[in-house]
Amino acid sequence: xxxxxxxxxYVDAVYPEVGVATYKLLxxxxxxxxxxxxxxxxxxxxxxxxxxRQAIPLAQKFEEKFKGYDYIVAxxxxxxxxxxxxxxxLLDHECLTPxxxxxxxxxxxxxxxxxxxxxxxxxxxxxHNSCHGVRELGLSSxxxxxxxxxxxxxxxxxxxxxxxxxxxxxxDECCGFGGMFSIEETAIxxxxxxxxxxxxxxxxxxxITGPDCSCLMHMAGVAHKQxxxxxxxxxxxxxxxxx
Numbered sequence: 001x002x003x004x005x006x007x008x009x010y011v012d013a014v015y016p017e018v019g020v021a022t023y024k025l026l027x028x029x030x031x032x033x034x035x036x037x038x039x040x041x042x043x044x045x046x047x048x049x050x051x052x053r054q055a056i057p058l059a060q061k062f063e064e065k066f067k068g069y070d071y072i073v074a075x076x077x078x079x080x081x082x083x084x085x086x087x088x089x090l091l092d093h094e095c096l097t098p099x100x101x102x103x104x105x106x107x108x109x110x111x112x113x114x115x116x117x118x119x120x121x122x123x124x125x126x127x128h129n130s131c132h133g134v135r136e137l138g139l140s141s142x143x144x145x146x147x148x149x150x151x152x153x154x155x156x157x158x159x160x161x162x163x164x165x166x167x168x169x170x171x172d173e174c175c176g177f178g179g180m181f182s183i184e185e186t187a188i189x190x191x192x193x194x195x196x197x198x199x200x201x202x203x204x205x206x207x208i209t210g211p212d213c214s215c216l217m218h219m220a221g222v223a224h225k226q227x228x229x230x231x232x233x234x235x236x237x238x239x240x241x242x243x
Contacts, residue, residue, distance in 0.1 A: 003033045004069035008079040009041040015213045021240040022075045028243045036065050044082040048179045059090050067096040077103045077133035077212045105211050109152040119241035122162030126200040128210035129172045143172050168199035177218035193222035207231045
């Protein structure tokens with residue numbers, strides 16, 4: 001199978017190491033990975049801000065750039081969810097990319113079905129379940145649903161040698177980022193972030209990890225302003241450590 005690697009704009013600009021780790025991990029697993037040049041933002045920021053028409057050209061470009069791949073893999077649950085859920089409506093026609101787009105955790109767990117040991121990370125890590133991952137991509141079980149508990153992120157992390165994975169109290173509660181929400185409702189967003197970071201720290205973890213840099217960025221900002229001592233790493237960085 002041929003994989004098109006989609007690196008969202010904020011990952012490319014702020015967290016390029018996450019894109020590198022994603023490519024490294026996929027290649028380590030023997031997968032055929034291509035990075036299409038001149039890829040751009042998927043259009044999520046404009047659409048979430050109420051400017052859906054401005055997002056359409058970006059959706060069209062994404063469709064053209066990635067439609068030839070068997071799978072489109074990205075280290076971002078929010079961008080992946082936007083493509084899967086919103087593109088069919090925005091483009092108003094039968095488009096190919098929503099059916100092929102997957103977050104890297106979803107892809108490794110459900111398609112590749114990784115069972116081999118991965119990297120080495122001898123640290124206690126608190127797992128953050130981003131909202132898009134929980135409720136739109138099904139990476140973990142939502143607490144409001146009466147279903148058996150599962151967590152695909154945790155399943156993958158347990159393939160890493162030396163790691164101790166824990167979860168905070170209220171594990172699927174929002175961190176308060178929410179894109180435009182953090183700008184329009186700053187005080188509420190900041191308080192939600194403080195509450196979430198404090199619950200992660202209460203686990204005794206050295207690191208907070210998750211599948212979306214946007215949530216990690218928000219919590220890292222909160223922790224820095226509060227002088228709280230905890231580190232942040234995207235889940236693929238941990239999975240790829242030492243490979």
